[in-house]
Amino acid sequence: MQSGKTVTTGLVLRETETKETDKILTVLTPDLGKITLIARGARRRNSPLAAACQLLTYSELTVYQRGAWRYVSEGSTIELFDGVRQDFELLSLASYFAELTESVAGEEQPAAEVLALLLNALFALGELRKDPELVKPVFELRLMALAGFEPLSDGCAVCGKTEPERPMLDVVQGIVHCAGCKQPGGLSLPLTKGSLAALRHALYADPKRLYSFRVEPSALRELNHAAEGFVAAQLERSFRTLDYYKTIKTTR
Numbered sequence: 001m002q003s004g005k006t007v008t009t010g011l012v013l014r015e016t017e018t019k020e021t022d023k024i025l026t027v028l029t030p031d032l033g034k035i036t037l038i039a040r041g042a043r044r045r046n047s048p049l050a051a052a053c054q055l056l057t058y059s060e061l062t063v064y065q066r067g068a069w070r071y072v073s074e075g076s077t078i079e080l081f082d083g084v085r086q087d088f089e090l091l092s093l094a095s096y097f098a099e100l101t102e103s104v105a106g107e108e109q110p111a112a113e114v115l116a117l118l119l120n121a122l123f124a125l126g127e128l129r130k131d132p133e134l135v136k137p138v139f140e141l142r143l144m145a146l147a148g149f150e151p152l153s154d155g156c157a158v159c160g161k162t163e164p165e166r167p168m169l170d171v172v173q174g175i176v177h178c179a180g181c182k183q184p185g186g187l188s189l190p191l192t193k194g195s196l197a198a199l200r201h202a203l204y205a206d207p208k209r210l211y212s213f214r215v216e217p218s219a220l221r222e223l224n225h226a227a228e229g230f231v232a233a234q235l236e237r238s239f240r241t242l243d244y245y246k247t248i249k250t251t252r
């Protein structure tokens with residue numbers, strides 16, 4: 001027997017091709033968090049599900065449960081993010097955002113804030129044409145904070161100074177400290193006044209203004225280095241999509 005249908009919105013984080021013409025999708029939804037959906041026939045030419053079942057497409061999805069699985073019966077695209085999709089570099093960065101999101105999103109746990117963060121990041125890249133090297137660390141840090149890995153950055157975690165002297169981010173312990181206050185056992189990456197201000201902005205700014213700030217290119221490089229180091233240390237893994245993005249990105 002088939003249980004009732006529900007309608008949700010969702011962004012496709014991963015698509016896996018399976019037998020014949022089906023796809024298995026990992027979708028981020030506001031209310032159910034990360035869910036797995038089977039899209040029957042989605043790879044068939046002229047399938048009404050084809051558009052809604054592509055990686056990084058945001059759609060309204062009609063979903064039903066049968067046995068242990070959820071299936072998509074209808075999909076209506078809301079946003080295809082063409083600006084991202086048509087630019088190879090942006091698409092590869094967005095694929096990393098999707099993989100990183102998938103790694104921290106819980107199954108069946110509401111994820112409205114994480115979904116909004118990711119949608120806004122894709123919009124900032126594809127429509128607002130924000131600098132990918134600015135969007136990337138801000139997205140990484142804000143996502144980590146939403147997932148429960150927020151670094152303590154309001155002052156030096158050791159001496160308490162609001163503006164640490166020669167600030168550093170200890171990516172293992174998740175704290176900011178002065179270079180002179182370094183404790184054994186961590187892994188500290190250098191920041192400056194500018195990159196620390198940007199890190200705080202990434203963590204605390206109003207979501208609507210997340211990508212609206214300017215910072216020196218050197219501070220942005222530090223912020224990227226620190227954010228990447230923080231993700232790797234906290235999640236204890238690497239990301240294939242990030243490695244790929246780094247091999248193709250335009251050198252700035």
Ligand SMILES: [Zn+2]
Nearest residue numbers: 156159178181
């Ligand atoms: Zn200190």
